[in-house]
Amino acid sequence: MATIKDVARRAQVSTATVSYVLNGTGTVSDATRARVLAAVAELGYQPNYSARALRTRSHTIGVVAPGIASRLADPATAEILAGLSEAATAAGYCLLIAAPTDSEAEGELDLRLARSGRVDGLILFDLHIDDERPALLTNAHIPTIAIGAPTNGVACPIVGFDLRAGAEQATQHLIRLGHRRIALLTVPSDLSISEPFYAGYVTALHAAGLRRDATLVIEAGTSEDDGVAAMQELLAARTPPTAVLAATDTLAFGAMHALRDSGKVVGQDVSVMGCDDLPLAAHTYPPLTTLRAPRRELGATLARHLIGLIERRTVPPVTLLPVRLIVRHSTAAPRAAG
Amino acid sequence: MATIKDVARRAQVSTATVSYVLNGTGTVSDATRARVLAAVAELGYQPNYSARALRTRSHTIGVVAPGIASRLADPATAEILAGLSEAATAAGYCLLIAAPTDSEAEGELDLRLARSGRVDGLILFDLHIDDERPALLTNAHIPTIAIGAPTNGVACPIVGFDLRAGAEQATQHLIRLGHRRIALLTVPSDLSISEPFYAGYVTALHAAGLRRDATLVIEAGTSEDDGVAAMQELLAARTPPTAVLAATDTLAFGAMHALRDSGKVVGQDVSVMGCDDLPLAAHTYPPLTTLRAPRRELGATLARHLIGLIERRTVPPVTLLPVRLIVRHSTAAPRAAG
DNA sequence: ATATTTTGCTTAACCGATTAACCGCTTAAA
DNA sequence: TTTAAGCGGTTAATCGGTTAAGCAAAATAT
Numbered sequence: 001m002a003t004i005k006d007v008a009r010r011a012q013v014s015t016a017t018v019s020y021v022l023n024g025t026g027t028v029s030d031a032t033r034a035r036v037l038a039a040v041a042e043l044g045y046q047p048n049y050s051a052r053a054l055r056t057r058s059h060t061i062g063v064v065a066p067g068i069a070s071r072l073a074d075p076a077t078a079e080i081l082a083g084l085s086e087a088a089t090a091a092g093y094c095l096l097i098a099a100p101t102d103s104e105a106e107g108e109l110d111l112r113l114a115r116s117g118r119v120d121g122l123i124l125f126d127l128h129i130d131d132e133r134p135a136l137l138t139n140a141h142i143p144t145i146a147i148g149a150p151t152n153g154v155a156c157p158i159v160g161f162d163l164r165a166g167a168e169q170a171t172q173h174l175i176r177l178g179h180r181r182i183a184l185l186t187v188p189s190d191l192s193i194s195e196p197f198y199a200g201y202v203t204a205l206h207a208a209g210l211r212r213d214a215t216l217v218i219e220a221g222t223s224e225d226d227g228v229a230a231m232q233e234l235l236a237a238r239t240p241p242t243a244v245l246a247a248t249d250t251l252a253f254g255a256m257h258a259l260r261d262s263g264k265v266v267g268q269d270v271s272v273m274g275c276d277d278l279p280l281a282a283h284t285y286p287p288l289t290t291l292r293a294p295r296r297e298l299g300a301t302l303a304r305h306l307i308g309l310i311e312r313r314t315v316p317p318v319t320l321l322p323v324r325l326i327v328r329h330s331t332a333a334p335r336a337a338g
Numbered sequence: 339m340a341t342i343k344d345v346a347r348r349a350q351v352s353t354a355t356v357s358y359v360l361n362g363t364g365t366v367s368d369a370t371r372a373r374v375l376a377a378v379a380e381l382g383y384q385p386n387y388s389a390r391a392l393r394t395r396s397h398t399i400g401v402v403a404p405g406i407a408s409r410l411a412d413p414a415t416a417e418i419l420a421g422l423s424e425a426a427t428a429a430g431y432c433l434l435i436a437a438p439t440d441s442e443a444e445g446e447l448d449l450r451l452a453r454s455g456r457v458d459g460l461i462l463f464d465l466h467i468d469d470e471r472p473a474l475l476t477n478a479h480i481p482t483i484a485i486g487a488p489t490n491g492v493a494c495p496i497v498g499f500d501l502r503a504g505a506e507q508a509t510q511h512l513i514r515l516g517h518r519r520i521a522l523l524t525v526p527s528d529l530s531i532s533e534p535f536y537a538g539y540v541t542a543l544h545a546a547g548l549r550r551d552a553t554l555v556i557e558a559g560t561s562e563d564d565g566v567a568a569m570q571e572l573l574a575a576r577t578p579p580t581a582v583l584a585a586t587d588t589l590a591f592g593a594m595h596a597l598r599d600s601g602k603v604v605g606q607d608v609s610v611m612g613c614d615d616l617p618l619a620a621h622t623y624p625p626l627t628t629l630r631a632p633r634r635e636l637g638a639t640l641a642r643h644l645i646g647l648i649e650r651r652t653v654p655p656v657t658l659l660p661v662r663l664i665v666r667h668s669t670a671a672p673r674a675a676g
Numbered sequence: 677a678t679a680t681t682t683t684g685c686t687t688a689a690c691c692g693a694t695t696a697a698c699c700g701c702t703t704a705a706a
Numbered sequence: 707t708t709t710a711a712g713c714g715g716t717t718a719a720t721c722g723g724t725t726a727a728g729c730a731a732a733a734t735a736t
Contacts, residue, residue, distance in 0.1 A: 001453060001455075003691090003692060003693085004692065004693060004694095005692080005693095013715080013716090014715075014716050014717075015692085015693080015694090016694080016695075016715080016716065016717080016718095017714085017715065017716080018693095019693070019694060019695080020694095020695095020714095020715090023694080025694090025695085026695090026714085026715085027712085027713055027714055027715085028714070028715080029713085029714060029715085032714075032715080044453075046450060046453040046454045047454060047692085047693070048392070048454060048455050048691085048692050048693065049396070049454040049455050049456040049693095050388045050389075050391040050392040050396065050455055050456075050691085050692080050693085051388075051392050051691070051692035051693035051694085051721090052692080052693055052694075053388040053391075053693090053721095054386070054388040054389050054392055054691090054692080054693070054694090054720095054721050054722065054723085055692090055693060055694045055695080055720075055721050056693090056694070056721095058387070058388065060434075065423075067419075067420035067421065067423050067424040067634075073413075073416050073417040073419075073420040073634075074416065075411075075413035075416060075617070077416065078411050078412065078413060078415065078416035078419075079411040081405075081411075081416075081435070082405035082411040082437075083405065085403075085405050085435050085436065085437045086405035086437045088437075089436055089437040089438075089439060090439065094434050094435065094436050094456070095434065095435040095436070096398075096432050096433065096434055096435075097419070097423050097432065097433040097434075097435060098423065098427055098432050098433070099420075099423045099424045099426075099427040100427075101427060101428065112384060115339065115382075115384040116384045116385060116386060116387040117386050117387050117388055117722095118387040118388075118432070224621065253621050257621065260623075279413070279618075280618035280621070280622075283562065283591050283595065283618070283622065284618075284621065284622065284623065285598075285622065285623030296405075296411075341721090341722055341723085342722065342723060342724095343722080343723095351685075351686085352685070352686050352687075353686095353722085353723075353724090354685080354686065354687080354688095354724080354725075355684085355685065355686080356723095357723070357724055357725080358684095358685090358724095358725090361724080363724090363725085364684085364685085364725090365682085365683055365684055365685085366683095366684070366685080367683080367684060367685090370684075370685080385722080385723070386721085386722050386723065388721080388722080388723090389691090389721070389722035389723035389724085390722080390723055390724075391691095391723090392690095392691050392692065392693085392721090392722080392723070392724090393690075393691050393722095393723060393724045393725080394691095394723090394724070455692095
């Protein structure tokens with residue numbers, strides 16, 4: 001493989017001049033520049049990445065995600081990665097994916113990748129309440145952006161979806177259809193996105209003069225089975241809800257399953273809403289009314305902000321992307337409208 | 339950030355000794371080793387990645403996938419990546435994701451990443467018939483593994499699913515249920531996986547003494563809409579099929595949609611099968627009978643083989659992972675049996 | 677007792693780029 | 707006319723590791 005020395009020799013200049021030409025720095029005459037570029041083309045020269053990174057930066061963005069714990073295998077994550085990868089590449093950065101192992105937890109891996117200079121900054125998925133990673137990394141002066149909701153005093157900038165407004169809009173949609181007993185299926189309360197979703201739900205209820213019924217709010221998990229269990233719990237109550245708002249599409253799929261298994265018709269008997277608009281949401285039976293979260297755009301925004309941080313520009317501490325109501329056929333007026 | 343020099347100074351040895359201790363090479367006394375390790379711990383020393391990579395290898399595996407063209411956003415891809423990432427990390431490698439742009443096509447980007455030493459080897463997705471990438475990269479002595487089916491004379495090792503056997507098994511399943519008019523929805527014929535799937539279908543038909551009816555074989559695209567269109571075409575025929583085997587779950591979803599839209603009941607009126615077993619396949623209505631492709635395992639195998647190639651071990655030219663029939667409720671005996 | 681090998685470590689070259697410092701020459705300013 | 711500034715390059719230090727070569731002391735073989 002040709003090195004910068006080979007190019008310099010062929011163009012009859014020093015390696016410094018070659019470097020200046022290739023980086024557009026320094027002052028080089030047109031004639032010399034042409035000779036250098038010709039030599040580069042003739043040799044098919046490609047600057048060595050490691051050598052360059054050793055003196056400058058790695059131009060790499062890190063994502064640490066557990067493969068097994070299904071984070072990486074999640075279709076929603078995939079779309080975020082797609083947006084991230086495109087925006088990063090456009091800015092001259094690449095995306096590095098690493099999986100934590102038994103011997104090296106997520107935070108440690110984050111730290112190692114950054115401190116070894118393998119990445120210039122990190123994107124944090126699955127931000128928890130009291131997550132130690134933002135402070136850990138920010139204290140070590142490692143550029144970091146987290147995906148999630150702004151919980152009190154997170155030590156790094158955050159980009160996420162405006163789930164509060166989204167949940168409010170979704171709840172309003174159900175209220176306008178005539179629903180009064182609207183259940184909420186939330187994700188575990190230690191995930192940062194749990195709180196704003198709940199807040200939006202409550203806001204919409206109050207705005208419509210409805211009171212929150214604690215028995216209608218269920219803290220489910222994140223899997224479809226969790227959605228099934230939560231729905232079964234709701235159905236077992238004396239007065240089951242006429243509508244269910246789930247904090248994720250996956251939970252909504254579970255709820256739909258449970259309803260179908262108990263002989264109810266989703267939409268006609270009980271309305272179900274989700275949040276995410278996964279590709280499959282349009283293809284369930286019936287197609288799911290949900291909130292569309294712009295995941296590609298989230299990825300692109302994450303990339304822009306993180307690169308901004310890396311290149312020492314200021315970035316907003318909190319950026320919330322709007323979600324949009326997508327009405328399909330899993331919601332309808334309650335059967336015995338009353 | 340502490341460097342190897344700082345560690346050497348603190349442990350009162352040369353940098354070479356520190357390097358030997360950290361890499362387990364050379365001969366170092368226990369006492370010295372202990373001093374070095376203590377210094378490493380006290381300083382929180384982390385070897386610089388770029389410096390190490392400059393002398394050795396990048397220990398990085400590259401994946402070039404277009405974000406927009408949805409490859410990266412595909413849930414099936416996500417699972418392959420998860421397996422890839424885990425196996426790579428376990429072997430001390432990381433995964434680098436880059437997106438081609440308007441100005442740099444996939445093959446060029448592959449080449450640049452490898453020739454600049456940013457990656458040690460590459461995984462090729464979406465292998466086409468007459469794909470130029472395997473030869474391009476292999477001729478440049480770049481370790482490369484492709485995902486797909488073994489087409490004649492591919493220049494690099496291949497790992498994929500045994501779709502031929504899978505399609506045969508799927509077709510047999512439909513035949514055993516009593517179907518005689520079985521349609522096939524294939525992916526575009528320039529994708530390497532198209533041919534073996536077709537071959538398996540034909541083999542099963544012949545083994546059962548059935549003749550292939552060309553009007554029942556439709557070359558669809560890859561999207562769900564393509565599946566819808568293909569199914570509509572089949573339904574418009576004089577004698578529509580009683581069963582449809584789609585080469586991917588996504589096409590099968592489209593077929594199910596088209597059937598529902600035309601008033602048919604999937605399973606009872608027309609059986610539908612897919613291939614992939616996407617997470618959502620279990621959650622459609624009715625749940626889809628399909629072939630389970632072990633995508634995580636594919637990812638892990640890809641990683642192992644590529645790392646083998648990088649570390650100059652021999653790897654098998656073709657590795658096909660078996661797929662497994664998953665019977666759910668989208669297939670049943672034909673209505674008017676016989 | 678001497679020769680040979682092994683052990684444990686150091687020295688220094690090297691990987692391939694970037695970049696500060698410098699230098700001779702030309703041109704503009706004082 | 708003298709001085710300063712600008713141009714177009716070169717030289718060499720540097721980034722932070724790895725590793726071949728070498729060397730003194732200790733262990734083993736003859």
